[in-house]
Amino acid sequence: MLALLLVAGASSVRAEDAVETARALLAAWHEDPARIDRARTLLESAAAAEPSPPTLVELSRVWFLTGDFRAHSTSERVAAYEHGREAAGRARDLARSEQAYLWYAINTGRVAELTGVMRAVRLVSSVRESSQLVLRINPSSVDGLILAGGLAAELPGFMGGDREKAESYFARALELDPHKTGGRLELARLYMATRRWADARRELERVLDDPAPSDLPRWTVAEVPRARALLAELGARGEPRGQRPGQESP
Helix, strand or coil: CHHHHHHHCHHHCCHHHHHHHHHHHHCCHHHCCHHHHHHHHHHHHHHHHCCCHHHHHHHHHHHHHHHHHCCCCHHHHHHHHHHHHHHHHHHHHHCCCHHHHHHHHHHHHHHHHHCCHHHHHHHHHHHHHHHHHHHHHCCCCHHHHHHHHHHHHHCCHHHCCCHHHHHHHHHHHHHHCCCCHHHHHHHHHHHHHCCCHHHHHHHHHHHHHCCCCCCHHHHHHHHHHHHHHHHHHHHHHCCCCCCCCCCCCC
8 A cells, every 4th residue: 555655646645645654654764764755755745735734734743854864954954844834834724733733833843943042032932832732732642741841841930941840741741651752851851950860860761671662763763872872971970870769969
């Protein structure tokens, strides 16, 4: 089915089939990252022919993956996230769904990280608003909780930053999906920022040891190397392995 759809060309493929085929391609993109490009081409053509909200949301996700894993420069990354933001915005205009707001916020957040300070400040309010809408629509959205946690962890207090609240968001997300290793990695980073070294080590080791990560491609390509790098950073700090969880080093 997958090969037939790719050969047939997107113009003759229904939007539902394009989304299904793209998801099949992306299920194991770590084995061949060019699958991201093929999924994007398929979805772009399908969205041009039939711009349905599911197609646009999936296209937004693929542009995000493009920015993270296929772009070769900062300008290419920004362009990819801008495309992802635009696709999610179109989906949101058609149907104000959880996924549309989520991918709009995620792509916008990446743009804010990479662009100038003044533009980033303007974009952050848009990210926060979309993040809040995701959880208003679905308070149990795992990705929405991780997004909210990341904002609470990274933003200054006057912009809504609150590390205690960030921890509660991450904890709730991991309660709902213990194998969401991206959220666990963010929780570990929060623990490092608050000098809870043993707690950070525990979470990083759980990332590495997870038997069934929810996002296998991202875990394989990005999260395992990142967890190892952070563990090495902990080792360089001299964080004692025998320290009890919750006990802080001076």
